[in-house]
Amino acid sequence: MTKPKAGAQSAEAEGPDGGWGWVLVGALFVSTSLVFGLMRSLGIFFVEFVQYFDESAQAISWISSTGLAAQQFFSPLGAALCNAYDARLVVMTGGCLAGLGLILASQATCLVHLYLTMGVISGLGWGLVFTPMVATVMANFTRRRTLALGLAFSSIGLSSFAFNPLFQLLVEKYAWRGALLILGGLSLNIVPCGALIRPQQRSKAPAKVDSVSRPSCASVMHRVSSYLELSLLFERPYITYTLGITLLNVGYFVPYFHLVAHSRHAGFSEYQAAFVMSAAGASDILGRVASGWFSDLGHFRLIHLLSMWTTLGGVFIMLLPVSSLSGSYSALMVISLLYGFCSGALTSVVFAVVPMIVGVERMMGGLGLLQLIESGAGLLGTPLSGFLKDVTGNYVASFMVAGSFLILGTLTMATLPHYFSCTDPPPPQRRSPDDKDKGLHSESEQMNSLPSDTNHRGV
Amino acid sequence: MHPNAVMLAVVLLWNLMLPFISAQNEPKINASDQTILSAESTSKPVTLQCNLTTAQTPHKESFWMKNGQEITNTRTEQRNTVYRIAKPRADDSGEYMCVYTFDMAPNANATIEVKAKPDITGHKRSENKNEGENAMLYCKSVGYPHPTWTWRKVDGTSYTDIDNSTGRFFITNRDNYTELNIINLDINKDPGKYECNATNMIGNTAETTILRVRSNLAPLWPFLGVLAEIIILVVIIVVYEKRKTPDDIIDDDEPVGPMKTNSTNNHKDKNIRQRNTK
Numbered sequence: 001m002t003k004p005k006a007g008a009q010s011a012e013a014e015g016p017d018g019g020w021g022w023v024l025v026g027a028l029f030v031s032t033s034l035v036f037g038l039m040r041s042l043g044i045f046f047v048e049f050v051q052y053f054d055e056s057a058q059a060i061s062w063i064s065s066t067g068l069a070a071q072q073f074f075s076p077l078g079a080a081l082c083n084a085y086d087a088r089l090v091v092m093t094g095g096c097l098a099g100l101g102l103i104l105a106s107q108a109t110c111l112v113h114l115y116l117t118m119g120v121i122s123g124l125g126w127g128l129v130f131t132p133m134v135a136t137v138m139a140n141f142t143r144r145r146t147l148a149l150g151l152a153f154s155s156i157g158l159s160s161f162a163f164n165p166l167f168q169l170l171v172e173k174y175a176w177r178g179a180l181l182i183l184g185g186l187s188l189n190i191v192p193c194g195a196l197i198r199p200q201q202r203s204k205a206p207a208k209v210d211s212v213s214r215p216s217c218a219s220v221m222h223r224v225s226s227y228l229e230l231s232l233l234f235e236r237p238y239i240t241y242t243l244g245i246t247l248l249n250v251g252y253f254v255p256y257f258h259l260v261a262h263s264r265h266a267g268f269s270e271y272q273a274a275f276v277m278s279a280a281g282a283s284d285i286l287g288r289v290a291s292g293w294f295s296d297l298g299h300f301r302l303i304h305l306l307s308m309w310t311t312l313g314g315v316f317i318m319l320l321p322v323s324s325l326s327g328s329y330s331a332l333m334v335i336s337l338l339y340g341f342c343s344g345a346l347t348s349v350v351f352a353v354v355p356m357i358v359g360v361e362r363m364m365g366g367l368g369l370l371q372l373i374e375s376g377a378g379l380l381g382t383p384l385s386g387f388l389k390d391v392t393g394n395y396v397a398s399f400m401v402a403g404s405f406l407i408l409g410t411l412t413m414a415t416l417p418h419y420f421s422c423t424d425p426p427p428p429q430r431r432s433p434d435d436k437d438k439g440l441h442s443e444s445e446q447m448n449s450l451p452s453d454t455n456h457r458g459v
Numbered sequence: 460m461h462p463n464a465v466m467l468a469v470v471l472l473w474n475l476m477l478p479f480i481s482a483q484n485e486p487k488i489n490a491s492d493q494t495i496l497s498a499e500s501t502s503k504p505v506t507l508q509c510n511l512t513t514a515q516t517p518h519k520e521s522f523w524m525k526n527g528q529e530i531t532n533t534r535t536e537q538r539n540t541v542y543r544i545a546k547p548r549a550d551d552s553g554e555y556m557c558v559y560t561f562d563m564a565p566n567a568n569a570t571i572e573v574k575a576k577p578d579i580t581g582h583k584r585s586e587n588k589n590e591g592e593n594a595m596l597y598c599k600s601v602g603y604p605h606p607t608w609t610w611r612k613v614d615g616t617s618y619t620d621i622d623n624s625t626g627r628f629f630i631t632n633r634d635n636y637t638e639l640n641i642i643n644l645d646i647n648k649d650p651g652k653y654e655c656n657a658t659n660m661i662g663n664t665a666e667t668t669i670l671r672v673r674s675n676l677a678p679l680w681p682f683l684g685v686l687a688e689i690i691i692l693v694v695i696i697v698v699y700e701k702r703k704t705p706d707d708i709i710d711d712d713e714p715v716g717p718m719k720t721n722s723t724n725n726h727k728d729k730n731i732r733q734r735n736t737k
Contacts, residue, residue: 175587178673178678181678181682182678184682185682188689192689192692195693
């Protein structure tokens with residue numbers, strides 16, 4: 001398949017930094033905006049739902065919670081399917097499901113229908129789209145990986161800006177049923193994005209399957225667990241990193257939910273509070289792209305940059321209530337801008353660190369599992385901050401706790417092996433099951449390994 | 460003179476005198492005249508005054524009532540009682556009464572009317588409904604005397620009365636509230652501007668509401684358009700790829716140029732495994 005090269009490196013390892021990769025960045029841009037940008041702008045429909053179905057706002061907000069939870073829950077499934085089959089097919093299927101969920105939702109007659117369609121079906125579709133696309137883009141870049149991710153993720157902020165007025169227009173013109181129908185059609189745009197993924201030249205299936213072709217229960221289980229990369233759950237670096245990101249996620253979303261309310265609480269007008277939020281959103285977009293570009297300059301290790309952004313983000317979150325205590329609007333604005341920049345900056349880097357830890361090959365499964373595990377944090381963080389606010393009467397405690405969770409995440413990541421060295425350790429090398437059992441290195445791995453590091457598994 | 464004529468004259472005179480005699484026993488209240496609030500003089504305060512001029516028994520206290528309900532904090536023991544409206548608005552208009560209570564006699568009162576042009580305080584600016592649904596347009600007003608309501612359809616500058624030949628229009632009027640219900644909306648005839656008009660003896664005001672009727676099939680067209688765009692895109696992408704020779708696709712996987720070894724990021728990535736060499 002490949003020409004013999006010194007060290008028998010695979011094509012995906014160094015990756016063509018550019019060319020078709022940038023087309024995939026554009027595809028990721030569009031699909032991310034149709035997944036997360038759309039999720040963030042559903043608030044306009046919720047107002048209509050409350051009125052039409054005569055339900056409480058909390059019952060309606062469960063729709064987006066279900067959608068987000070489904071997206072994260074089905075991420076490992078999407079990753080596993082990509083490992084087993086073709087990423088292109090998985091993403092196109094995911095796009096169809098996402099669109100189908102919204103189209104069916106336009107015919108809903110009760111709230112449960114919305115949970116099932118907009119929540120479960122669309123969430124399943126989104127889960128099948130996001131992780132595979134991110135992993136594919138990362139596989140197509142090496143040097144410019146973080147920049148590519150930063151550019152693609154900036155779509156979330158930009159599309160939130162664009163979708164809010166667009167959805168408002170659609171709802172006014174076509175009523176929420178018609179608007180959902182059209183949105184379903186727009187979501188189907190993920191399908192051409194998925195079609196842009198080149199068909200895989202290599203498939204992970206042959207590598208992971210024993211030579212035995214007769215399906216037995218044990219071998220099927222083995223295959224499934226290798227597709228899901230469940231072995232990652234037993235590796236300390238991966239677990240450490242996942243734990244750190246989970247702690248980060250507990251506090252990460254708190255300002256998005258509570259900043260506006262906190263600003264109003266501090267005495268600023270509705271318009272000023274909304275403007276603070278918009279400013280944070282704008283600096284978020286800037287942070288994603290800037291951090292992506294800066295990380296790829298290579299001056300610092302990605303993990304160090306991630307720790308820096310996370311710590312700064314935590315500090316700024318903790319400073320948010322302090323700045324508004326003095327009653328100064330400009331102080332609140334400055335801290336919010338800084339917070340937005342840091343939170344955007346860290347999102348670009350979070351995913352790019354995964355291949356550093358698990359290797360490009362297992363990146364797909366690693367991302368899926370990461371999404372699944374960090375989903376719990378998101379579900380925990382916002383109710384916790386709401387509870388703290390109810391108990392203490394203001395948002396100071398919520399923000400303090402949220403910021404401290406980010407700093408706790410950084411400290412957890414500091415326990416990663418080789419954290420304090422100035423150069424990246426080589427990522428772990430995947431050995432075939434036979435080798436693992438017998439403790440042998442495959443020939444290629446011997447050629448690939450550096451003199452000092454031959455085995456990073458389980459460190 | 461004839462005795463019957465004398466008796467008749469006495470009875471007539473007595474009947475004529477009776478109101479005056481009995482009036483001597485009733486308390487007399489001197490009240491200010493009715494006031495008309497106009498929209499322009501809202502800054503001029505309005506003062507309502509009642510003075511108990513004669514009374515057989517001393518009065519206990521006095522208070523003010525508006526539209527049949529007592530106004531709080533107006534009870535005093537003075538004979539001359541004043542109610543002041545500092546910044547009169549339309550909803551300050553109404554039927555005011557100063558009431559005097561007595562220990563041994565029934566209450567005495569005097570009514571002062573404060574009238575104003577009706578002011579429409581609530582109405583919908585627009586109503587968007589789907590074909591076949593029901594629309595509800597309403598107008599709320601404040602002001603006394605209570606207005607009479609009329610609904611009209613506005614077309615540019617011309618006004619037309621509502622044509623209820625189809626029997627789908629229902630108007631409900633109450634004192635300060637009116638409702639226009641249209642059932643089974645017709646997309647051709649019903650959309651447009653509807654005006655509610657409140658008229659009383661002082662003046663009238665009106666407000667318009669825009670009624671829009673959405674077609675049930677309207678969203679289908681953009682949806683089909685988006686579907687067509689997606690199908691075209693997918694076909695283009697797949698066909699473009701099929702037309703490229705398989706060699707071209709393999710070539711893309713190969714590194715474009717010399718290994719970029721000066722960056723620490725990918726330095727170790729190159730050492731990633733090669734699984735089964737084919």
